[in-house]
Amino acid sequence: MDETLHHHEGQLLPIDRAVALVERVRVSAERHAVLALDAVAMVMPHILGIALRRCPQLPPTIAERIKDYRSRNVADWVMYRKALASAAEARRWPIHWYDAKKVLGLATRRSTSRTSTRNFSKCGGQSGRHGTRITSSRWRRP
Incomplete structure (x- = not known):
């Protein structure tokens, strides 16, 4: 996956294409989060949990996040953290959100x-x- 800020770049596209792009990236992020935690679990089998930086509140829809300046600048890293949290939850690993x-x-x-x-x-x-x-x-x- 490239390092583009997908929510931010989405402002340059028609909104339906921007939402579709972010959705594709979200699915990819979730798949890669599972693969990454699989790799971690192979070398460190006794995981006690993961710590992730707390996410700010964002508008509920992708379209709203793209339109809002602050949201589109943080929405990608929030998406990646939520993908890691979801993958950890699936493994029943505790998630510790920190400030x-x-x-x-x-x-x-x-x-x-x-x-x-x-x-x-x-x-x-x-x-x-x-x-x-x-x-x-x-x-x-x-």
């Missing part, structure tokens, strides 16, 4: 070691494409 503005503070308060607290405070310094976070390699599994 991005509060998660590091909460993690720091719950941390018992000074090292973890120091590491949490360094986390989230760099931003990636579309606001995704790039974390240090020390947070990745070897």
Whole structure:
């Protein structure tokens, strides 16, 4: 799947074609979310759940999201997160929705070691494409 912001690009199309495009992308996102979680489950069989950033409220229809400036700029990542949540739910994995503005503070308060607290405070310094976070390699599994 390409990296186009489909809801945003939809404003350039007739509304029926834009809605059809977003629907095709949604179906693809759902299929790929299942495949991605299948791959994760193969290498890490004891998943306790997934954490996803909380989604903002959006208008109920695709057409309304395309017409609304704020909505069309966030609707794609909301669609992808909901696809992951749906795939996780199908596996009966718990889904933990977090508030991005509060998660590091909460993690720091719950941390018992000074090292973890120091590491949490360094986390989230760099931003990636579309606001995704790039974390240090020390947070990745070897």
